[in-house]
Amino acid sequence: MRWLLLKDLRILRRSPLLVGLLVLYPVVIATLIGFALSRGPDKPQVAFANLVPESATEIELGGETIDVTRQAGPLFRAIDPVRVDTREEAIAKVEDGEVLGALVIPEDTTRKLQTGLEPAEIEVFYNADDPVKSSYVRDTIKAQVQDANSALTKRLAKAAVEYLDLIGTGGQFEIFGRELDVLGLERAEQILREAAVELPPRSDAREEVERVIAFARLARDNLDLSDEVLSSVGSPISVKQTQLDGGATPLSSFAVAIAVTVSLMFITLLLAAGALALEREENAFLRLVRGLVSRTGLLLEKAGLAAVCSTAVCLLMLAALGLFVDLRWERFPLWVAGVTAGALAFAAMGLAVGALTKEVRAASLLCVMLSLPLTFLALVPSGSVSPFLFDVVRVVSAVFPFKPTLDALDAALNDTGGIAGPLLHLLALFVAFGTASRLALRRFAG
Amino acid sequence: MTEPASAVGEGSKGGGASLGNVAGESSGAGPPADTDSPHASAVLEARDLVKRYGEREALRGVSLSASRGELVAVIGPNGAGKTTLLSILAGIQKPDEGSVSRAPAEIGWVPQQAAVYSKLTVAENLQLFARLEKVDDPRATVERMLELTDLRDRAGDQIGELSGGNRQRVNIAIGLLGEQPVLLLDEPSAALDPRQRERVWEFVLSLAQAGTTVIYSTHNIQEAERHAQRVLVLADGELIFTGSPGELEIAVERGEGDAPSRRSGEEAGPLVSSPDFESAFVAYLRQRGH
Numbered sequence: 001m002r003w004l005l006l007k008d009l010r011i012l013r014r015s016p017l018l019v020g021l022l023v024l025y026p027v028v029i030a031t032l033i034g035f036a037l038s039r040g041p042d043k044p045q046v047a048f049a050n051l052v053p054e055s056a057t058e059i060e061l062g063g064e065t066i067d068v069t070r071q072a073g074p075l076f077r078a079i080d081p082v083r084v085d086t087r088e089e090a091i092a093k094v095e096d097g098e099v100l101g102a103l104v105i106p107e108d109t110t111r112k113l114q115t116g117l118e119p120a121e122i123e124v125f126y127n128a129d130d131p132v133k134s135s136y137v138r139d140t141i142k143a144q145v146q147d148a149n150s151a152l153t154k155r156l157a158k159a160a161v162e163y164l165d166l167i168g169t170g171g172q173f174e175i176f177g178r179e180l181d182v183l184g185l186e187r188a189e190q191i192l193r194e195a196a197v198e199l200p201p202r203s204d205a206r207e208e209v210e211r212v213i214a215f216a217r218l219a220r221d222n223l224d225l226s227d228e229v230l231s232s233v234g235s236p237i238s239v240k241q242t243q244l245d246g247g248a249t250p251l252s253s254f255a256v257a258i259a260v261t262v263s264l265m266f267i268t269l270l271l272a273a274g275a276l277a278l279e280r281e282e283n284a285f286l287r288l289v290r291g292l293v294s295r296t297g298l299l300l301e302k303a304g305l306a307a308v309c310s311t312a313v314c315l316l317m318l319a320a321l322g323l324f325v326d327l328r329w330e331r332f333p334l335w336v337a338g339v340t341a342g343a344l345a346f347a348a349m350g351l352a353v354g355a356l357t358k359e360v361r362a363a364s365l366l367c368v369m370l371s372l373p374l375t376f377l378a379l380v381p382s383g384s385v386s387p388f389l390f391d392v393v394r395v396v397s398a399v400f401p402f403k404p405t406l407d408a409l410d411a412a413l414n415d416t417g418g419i420a421g422p423l424l425h426l427l428a429l430f431v432a433f434g435t436a437s438r439l440a441l442r443r444f445a446g
Numbered sequence: 447m448t449e450p451a452s453a454v455g456e457g458s459k460g461g462g463a464s465l466g467n468v469a470g471e472s473s474g475a476g477p478p479a480d481t482d483s484p485h486a487s488a489v490l491e492a493r494d495l496v497k498r499y500g501e502r503e504a505l506r507g508v509s510l511s512a513s514r515g516e517l518v519a520v521i522g523p524n525g526a527g528k529t530t531l532l533s534i535l536a537g538i539q540k541p542d543e544g545s546v547s548r549a550p551a552e553i554g555w556v557p558q559q560a561a562v563y564s565k566l567t568v569a570e571n572l573q574l575f576a577r578l579e580k581v582d583d584p585r586a587t588v589e590r591m592l593e594l595t596d597l598r599d600r601a602g603d604q605i606g607e608l609s610g611g612n613r614q615r616v617n618i619a620i621g622l623l624g625e626q627p628v629l630l631l632d633e634p635s636a637a638l639d640p641r642q643r644e645r646v647w648e649f650v651l652s653l654a655q656a657g658t659t660v661i662y663s664t665h666n667i668q669e670a671e672r673h674a675q676r677v678l679v680l681a682d683g684e685l686i687f688t689g690s691p692g693e694l695e696i697a698v699e700r701g702e703g704d705a706p707s708r709r710s711g712e713e714a715g716p717l718v719s720s721p722d723f724e725s726a727f728v729a730y731l732r733q734r735g736h
Contacts, residue, residue: 003577011565014604283561286538287620291551292578 026266047102075144189216272306272350277363307343334412342405348433355440378403495544519674528663556621564606611642631662
């Protein structure tokens with residue numbers, strides 16, 4: 001078996017173009033897939049017309065000055081704003097296709113906010129040439145306006161609470177530059193109590209005053225509850241997020257796991273299937289299995305060759321990616337375990353493909369045809385298809401090594417859960433595909 | 447074992463058996479066989495070989511034996527069962543019935559298409575298979591094979607750069623690495639040009655002269671007549687004739703009637719080699735329902 005392994009390595013060494021393609025192609029594809037998945041859409045260009053005069057960008061709420069233009073900060077982090085001076089210019093840019101959308105803040109926005117008599121209205125225009133991006137623009141602006149609404153509502157509620165507090169307890173209040181002393185319900189009640197004592201008992205006047213005192217107490221008690229009521233008006237629904245499944249994997253780290261899994265799949269499958277098919281393409285298979293090497297030995301040699309080569313390439317790839325992405329090197333032994341187990345399972349699958357084919361080209365084509373749909377199936381998120389279909393997808397994904405390898409690598413790289421389960425899964429697939437390839441070799445290769 | 451170099455025709459059916467020689471009847475016509483020497487005992491025997499693929503019988507009770515240094519040709523039309531017979535003798539396929547006297551490890555086998563690695567050099571191919579054969583001294587064996595195949599000058603060339611003839615010589619040399627007493631060649635000269643074919647046959651004849659028993663299949667009647675000491679004719683899985691090339695010629699002539707007439711004492715070879723004989727041979731097969 002050692003001589004066969006050396007022979008295969010020598011053949012690989014003499015096929016630099018093939019080896020180059022075998023390594024470069026999956027690495028490039030994997031990196032592209034990984035980073036495509038890890039990045040959101042590019043920031044869409046949105047025309048932004050702020051028609052509020054510079055002198056009127058602030059409003060006073062509850063004694064606090066708010067610069068309304070600052071509320072647009074988060075929005076500008078989500079879009080690429082193209083500043084324009086007029087509403088017409090903004091609309092023209094959308095119509096010309098220069099931008100995907102336009103956001104117009106009318107001149108009277110701060111005035112309306114200040115008075116609170118009518119809601120301030122901002123205008124949004126869309127270009128739907130690119131459905132994905134226009135949807136992204138719509139959702140982004142809507143979400144940001146919602147956030148701004150929420151922030152302003154909170155400030156309004158806070159101001160209202162302060163006014164109510166003033167009504168309840170009384171105190172100083174400044175308006176139009178003048179300081180006013182507000183009596184307040186509490187002090188009013190106290191004054192009335194003192195006045196009531198002076199009135200004759202059981203007289204009509206005293207009874208009337210007692211009624212006013214009772215009302216003042218009731219009003220003050222209820223005003224004490226207004227804080228909580230108004231704060232819930234500011235945020236009637238709050239979001240409490242709880243993660244039920246999966247690890248807290250940063251998107252970039254997950255992309256690394258995907259990139260390495262895709263590379264591992266392509267390299268191992270193509271190498272195992274190609275090396276086995278080559279024995280038949282060169283007509284050497286029957287000569288070998290006539291007694292020089294057993295069929296099982298031949299399969300083990302090819303699996304070993306493919307697994308060792310692809311494991312080495314993928315660990316190097318991880319080391320290179322570690323320069324750009326924060327990876328946890330203290331988990332390196334787990335990386336090796338995940339990559340090796342995945343490589344063995346993919347190698348066994350490659351052997352099953354190689355046993356069915358007589359030529360390297362046919363084996364390679366079959367590998368690519370099988371691996372691409374399996375990759376996409378394994379990446380289908382739950383909820384994107386019907387429950388039944390998702391169950392089917394899960395079963396199919398479990399029958400092939402891509403998903404368990406991705407799980408193992410995600411666990412090894414990002415500590416998203418136990419790695420033992422995926423490793424055992426891969427071991428089972430190695431045995432299953434190994435048995436299938438042995439049977440296929442007997443059936444199809446004389 | 448006293449059985450001389452001959453095929454055993456008891457498996458022949460369908461009218462062919464009467465024309466096939468049975469054990470001990472070989473006339474010795476054609477190239478001299480080693481039948482009378484102390485080495486005439488069979489080094490390979492196969493008995494009642496039957497092979498079925500589904501309902502089709504590829505071999506129907508074929509028996510044969512071959513002695514040391516004998517050159518035996520297996521001829522017949524396409525689909526006659528030649529490759530199946532050699533595959534069973536080589537141990538690549540198992541017969542459904544019947545037996546072969548030697549284990550596959552004791553028989554050298556050369557497939558029809560060169561089973562060599564085109565990215566490896568001649569020497570590397572020989573060395574690889576020598577090591578897999580676990581020969582005692584792989585380097586010395588490779589040197590000897592390079593000498594034998596007259597490919598020393600091309601030892602460092604990749605197989606992919608060699609001509610078909612030279613590739614076939616390497617293919618045969620690999621079959622000889624184990625130094626087994628029997629060598630099976632499956633259509634060794636197919637797809638070779640006449641010059642390359644000649645070189646391959648020179649090589650094969652030298653092996654037989656050195657004592658290796660060579661059994662080869664071919665659909666070229668002239669090639670069988672020219673090089674073999676004994677010819678087995680297979681048709682539709684049946685062994686319908688066994689004997690020397692001269693005996694085959696007589697059988698064909700008798701069986702067909704239209705075969706070219708020959709005066710008493712005339713040499714058989716030239717007649718068998720003639721195109722007319724091929725026609726007569728085809729007619730002979732047809733007459734027997736093949």
